Amino acid sequence: MDVRIVIVNPIYEGNIGSIARVMKNFGFNDLILINPCQIGKFARAMASHAVDVLESAKIETFDDILKNSELIIGTTGIMGTGSYTRNPYPLAKLNEKFNNNIGVASILFGQEDQGLPNKILNKCDMILNIATNPTYPVMNISHAAAVILYNISGLTTKSLSEKMELASHEDLMRLLDHISDVLKDIEFPPHKRRRVLCNLKRICGKSELTPKEVTMLRGILSRIQMSIKNNH
Amino acid sequence: MDVRIVIVNPIYEGNIGSIARVMKNFGFNDLILINPCQIGKFARAMASHAVDVLESAKIETFDDILKNSELIIGTTGIMGTGSYTRNPYPLAKLNEKFNNNIGVASILFGQEDQGLPNKILNKCDMILNIATNPTYPVMNISHAAAVILYNISGLTTKSLSEKMELASHEDLMRLLDHISDVLKDIEFPPHKRRRVLCNLKRICGKSELTPKEVTMLRGILSRIQMSIKNNH
DSSP: EEEEEEEEEEEOOOHHHHHHHHHHHTTTOOOESSSSSOOOHHHHHHHHHGGHHHHHHEEHHHHHHHHOOEEEEESSSOOTTOOOOOOBOHHHHHHHHHHHHHSSEEEOOOOOTTSSSSSHHHHHEEEEEEOOOTTTTOOOOHHHHHHHHHHHHHHHHOOGGOOOOOHHHHHHHHHHHHHHHHHHTTOHHHHHHHHHHHHHHHEEEEEEHHHHHHHHHHHHHHHHHHHHHHHH | EEEEEEEOOOOOOHHHHHHHHHHHTOOOOOEEESSSSOOOOOHHHHHHHGGHHHTOOOEOOOHHHHOSSEEEEEEESOOTTTOOOOOOOHHHHHHHHHHHHSSSEEEEBBBTTTSSHHHHHTTTTEEOOOOOOOOOOOOHHHHHHHHHHHHHHHHHHOOGGOOOOOHHHHHHHHHHHHHHHHHHHTTHHHHHHHHHHHHHHHHHHHTOOOOOHHHHHHHHHHHHHHHHHOOO
């Protein structure tokens, strides 16, 4: 889905700039403002290299949002109790929902000190709440945006920087064979070798070595072997 | 593990206050500052209801961190290339690591405009990088803290607000039987009932109804039935 970020009645321009920045960090561009405060130098400073997102923000009304969205998602820092249950949708599942549907999804953030009014929350298709500590659940609006946008960016699951490519079991076996050879070369007491190799195998297992790291370690082992041979 | 947040050479007091706030939002209290700027009114304003975290921050040196930590984690917005590979650990796995070990884990954030210097990154046990859009990867320091602290808070997996309790298959079947009864009561054309029920079954399936929602829907159906009987 096409995700748009909507800020309702923002009163601090710095927050608008901050949200523009974190939108660009996670690859989002469509910023909508409903009844915003004046936007000036401080908003631009907080937007940093995302002034383009800030300057292309559109001013709309809530009726425009109702007309132009397939899915309207309200965010709240406070879970309602009593007769009116806010019944939130899990943030972790939202990315999947966006991937599997088409249309415009508008994510609404409320005024900094009040959040979204109930009359708007009632018109939202879904409610989103970030799990926080009950002693202080109310987040800064741009922090809430950062957490939500990170989770829906889809970058997390795609990015190599958040996934590790593990070395194959065979690579690890070759590394351990190599270590075993070195233990012989350095005349490590034979009756202790099996136990030491077993421990090293466990260490390799839990350290989640990548192919590059295995190659590097084997390079070091080869250098050790060369040094030993040269000294004999 | 006991998680401590360390800010190295911060130059904007607002960021220190912002980080204190998001720490409290996610249940963290230990803030360490290395060579910080002056902390005044603006930091306290940004900390909002987390002034206690801000005021209990300790000033230490990097040598103190080295001495007092079991695990030192450096954050970076830029992945190194060439000979010096930063080789990051996946953020999604960090929570598990913290749960399964004991000791102090220090998470280091660098100066706003420069990040952590290489001489500190080299001494870190692990490197953490948030997957961002390559067109603008550099995040605001407190946004980066928000995303990391959310992911390691452990609140996500514990909190009911981020998990939905699904109604059982039997509950759904009872709901559909109830709908089927209502279709009879309202004299819905018999030859269309099977197809409509099948479609309704699919809608119920994908809408991930909770037990409470099923109860509410059945309450509505009962009221419909009562209204029909009263009018006959």
